[in-house]
Amino acid sequence: MVTGMALRAERIVKNYPGVQALKSVDFDLRRGEVHALVGQNGAGKSTLVEIIAGSVSYDSGDIHIGDQKHTYLDPSRSIELGIQTVHQENQLVEEITVAENIFLYDLPRTRYGFVNLRSCIQAADVLLQELGIDVEPGKKISSLSFVDKKLISIAKAFSRKARILILDEPTASLDEQGRNALFSLIRRYTSLGLSTIYISHHLSEIFEIADRVTVLKDGQRVSTKAIGETSLHTIVPEMIGRSSQSLYVRDKKGRQTLEQGSLLQIVDFHREGVVDHVSFSVRAGEVYGIAGLVGAGRTELAQLVFGVDRSDHGSLLLDGKDITAGSPFNAVDEGIGFLTEDRKDSGLVLIQPVYENITLVRFVKEIKKKVKSLLNLAKEQDDARTVVQQLDIRTPTVSQKVINLSGGNQQKVVLGKWLFADSEIIIFDEPTVGIDVGSKSEIYKLIEKLADDGKFIIIISSDNPELVSVCDTVGVMRFGRLVAELRGDQMTEEQIVKHSLGVSVIKEPEL
Amino acid sequence: MKPSAKRVEARGRELNLSVLLSITILAVCIVATVVNPRFIRITNLVNILQQISVLGIIACGVGMLLISGQIDISVGNQVSLMGIIMALIIQRGGEISPDAAHAWMIQWSIPFAVVVTFAVGTVLGALTGLVVIKSRAHSFIVTLALGSVYRGIALLISRGGSFTLYGRFETLGRTRIANFLPVSIIFLVFVVLVTLVLLKYTRYGRFLYSIGGNRKAAYVSGIKTTAVTMRAFITVGVLNALAALILISRVGTALAGTADAYSLDALAAIVVGGVAITGGKGNALSIFLGVLLIGIVGNALVVMNVNPHLRGIFIGVIIIGSVTFSGLSEQRSRM
Numbered sequence: 071m072v073t074g075m076a077l078r079a080e081r082i083v084k085n086y087p088g089v090q091a092l093k094s095v096d097f098d099l100r101r102g103e104v105h106a107l108v109g110q111n112g113a114g115k116s117t118l119v120e121i122i123a124g125s126v127s128y129d130s131g132d133i134h135i136g137d138q139k140h141t142y143l144d145p146s147r148s149i150e151l152g153i154q155t156v157h158q159e160n161q162l163v164e165e166i167t168v169a170e171n172i173f174l175y176d177l178p179r180t181r182y183g184f185v186n187l188r189s190c191i192q193a194a195d196v197l198l199q200e201l202g203i204d205v206e207p208g209k210k211i212s213s214l215s216f217v218d219k220k221l222i223s224i225a226k227a228f229s230r231k232a233r234i235l236i237l238d239e240p241t242a243s244l245d246e247q248g249r250n251a252l253f254s255l256i257r258r259y260t261s262l263g264l265s266t267i268y269i270s271h272h273l274s275e276i277f278e279i280a281d282r283v284t285v286l287k288d289g290q291r292v293s294t295k296a297i298g299e300t301s302l303h304t305i306v307p308e309m310i311g312r313s314s315q316s317l318y319v320r321d322k323k324g325r326q327t328l329e330q331g332s333l334l335q336i337v338d339f340h341r342e343g344v345v346d347h348v349s350f351s352v353r354a355g356e357v358y359g360i361a362g363l364v365g366a367g368r369t370e371l372a373q374l375v376f377g378v379d380r381s382d383h384g385s386l387l388l389d390g391k392d393i394t395a396g397s398p399f400n401a402v403d404e405g406i407g408f409l410t411e412d413r414k415d416s417g418l419v420l421i422q423p424v425y426e427n428i429t430l431v432r433f434v435k436e437i438k439k440k441v442k443s444l445l446n447l448a449k450e451q452d453d454a455r456t457v458v459q460q461l462d463i464r465t466p467t468v469s470q471k472v473i474n475l476s477g478g479n480q481q482k483v484v485l486g487k488w489l490f491a492d493s494e495i496i497i498f499d500e501p502t503v504g505i506d507v508g509s510k511s512e513i514y515k516l517i518e519k520l521a522d523d524g525k526f527i528i529i530i531s532s533d534n535p536e537l538v539s540v541c542d543t544v545g546v547m548r549f550g551r552l553v554a555e556l557r558g559d560q561m562t563e564e565q566i567v568k569h570s571l572g573v574s575v576i577k578e579p580e581l
Numbered sequence: 582m583k584p585s586a587k588r589v590e591a592r593g594r595e596l597n598l599s600v601l602l603s604i605t606i607l608a609v610c611i612v613a614t615v616v617n618p619r620f621i622r623i624t625n626l627v628n629i630l631q632q633i634s635v636l637g638i639i640a641c642g643v644g645m646l647l648i649s650g651q652i653d654i655s656v657g658n659q660v661s662l663m664g665i666i667m668a669l670i671i672q673r674g675g676e677i678s679p680d681a682a683h684a685w686m687i688q689w690s691i692p693f694a695v696v697v698t699f700a701v702g703t704v705l706g707a708l709t710g711l712v713v714i715k716s717r718a719h720s721f722i723v724t725l726a727l728g729s730v731y732r733g734i735a736l737l738i739s740r741g742g743s744f745t746l747y748g749r750f751e752t753l754g755r756t757r758i759a760n761f762l763p764v765s766i767i768f769l770v771f772v773v774l775v776t777l778v779l780l781k782y783t784r785y786g787r788f789l790y791s792i793g794g795n796r797k798a799a800y801v802s803g804i805k806t807t808a809v810t811m812r813a814f815i816t817v818g819v820l821n822a823l824a825a826l827i828l829i830s831r832v833g834t835a836l837a838g839t840a841d842a843y844s845l846d847a848l849a850a851i852v853v854g855g856v857a858i859t860g861g862k863g864n865a866l867s868i869f870l871g872v873l874l875i876g877i878v879g880n881a882l883v884v885m886n887v888n889p890h891l892r893g894i895f896i897g898v899i900i901i902g903s904v905t906f907s908g909l910s911e912q913r914s915r916m
Binding site: 181334397402408417418422426430434437445447 | 605622778779782783784787788790794795797799800801802804805816861862
């Protein structure tokens, strides 16, 4: 066993506008160890490894690699220092051979300067045998299975004299057999003295492969322990932390009245490989949260319900009446609103003024109703002013271009657009991402008010404290399925995380 | 630096593109008049408007399309092709002997040609839209290719020759009301006004801006983006048909390449008129002013007896000046 430190990061601080992603984090990596990094979405895992890989700069702190101290890293420098990252997505070039992919950064050449494919394949063959990877180096990448591509990515990293390997969710979309192949490769090269930083949401694997585990939460390190000294039951509470102080506490008194009132049923929505037969129901005035890890199919579910994407099947019933949308045009007509995850990408026309954004959906509805009258611009702006006042959107005038507004106010404009179109069912996808703390609580208040007005609210969020404080019910999705519905005392961060990760499988909800 | 103070200051300096275009047009008029007073005569001014009517009508269609984020550089070829078809029908109609059994066709050949031209315009617009939507390729490339196809068809039909109307179809291009106001100007004004109302006061117009500004957001807002895009392409085709009728009526003969230059001239006028090449921005008045400026510069150079080949250089400079101005005012409004 090789000993000594491969990497030591001390007091790393990283600020993004409005957020402190890392608050003085310490992290070290021994030679020949697999060090797992775990934490919830937004805990700072990715930021930390990106800093180590040199693709993100850090604001303060020191990084020691080997015995050298570095105050500054960039991608080429990190690679020179032997740091290699294997990303979740395949980053190989599909249309050339395995061997060429492995040596792409420095292909062996003939004396005329052409690529020497033969010696390239020979070298790849030697490397693959050394690593115990059973893949023909002359094959095209596109003909390989998903697992083999992953193994080749790691072999490529290895061939670049990697001393530190960063694996980001390496087992995502691998089956049992693929995972075993991957693990045996990891064990093989750690025995050669390589160190690995291993990021994964699948906590059970960590106990199979890691030597130590560091838990991050909200940009801070919670603990670093040898794997033998910890357990799932220690790690999960550490990821969630002590009862986090939510800035917003919703008064849920009198929520029992939800037994009556109109009922919205989401029935058996399915799209092969993305969303797996999801059903649940929401009462008028209820706030229904959907929790889960990134990639659990939550956004995809919302897109199916709203009709942005075609579903294999699934229907939407309002008090028994079929209102399944099938397209955004119909969804708008049925009174469904959808605040997308990325408001700049698909929520707003940034170069247009506030009032034109607010009135847009109403106009679509009017087209459906065959309204033919010309627009009354003065009345339109007056209407928009009313919405601006109701939602307290801070903008100098309604003619201001939306691009000039802050994130929180932009989000309110999107909400205003749906409310002005009289939407009764409102789906929020990550409603407070990139929004400062003050605006966040304003948005929560608005959501609460909408619920009190008897609207159906569905909130998708990765911010579990947010869900717990705002929602009446939280459904948890995992691998495209709705695996749990939490209410009342059951609705805690800990339960949400457990179900998201599938740590303790409780019996399925009966739907 | 205090951003708020700066914003107020920027607003004070903010200059509207329409105002700038008007000032430039006025300046060109003054210079031309000083050099040659004949420029400012009412007959010359009417002449200018008549000359730009075809360009203006084409530019309104392409302008609306560009606002929705799509481009069509095959418009000149469309107009040429329709000109050929129309002139062919009228010429054949004229060749029928009055004693022939089908002599009744003579008087119907012109209405028939007009109907066919509009039908062809609608079909060409729909076809262009369909190929753009189905191929999912950029409309610049698609219309580059389709323009080549349309030109090829025009050459096939005309066999490289020309068709002459022999003065049988002059109403649209040459007739003047009260011996003063050409009919084509009335069409131009009508088309500009309709464009203005469509863009500013209808839901459809608002959808064009939204799709051009952010196609995804427009789609999520419930707008049927492909249907609206299709309609914009068809509008271009129909306006091209009108332009073809006026042009061929005025010129009196049709060649396979008669109107090809309009593809880029229209685009130039629209861009001078402040429509963003990326979509989402522009208005009917500015498009008209862009067309007018280009028409006036061409005429002024002739009247001032300057080498008319300088026209291209002037127009190039105007385009660059206009887009630079748009870029600068854009930056300022974002500060």
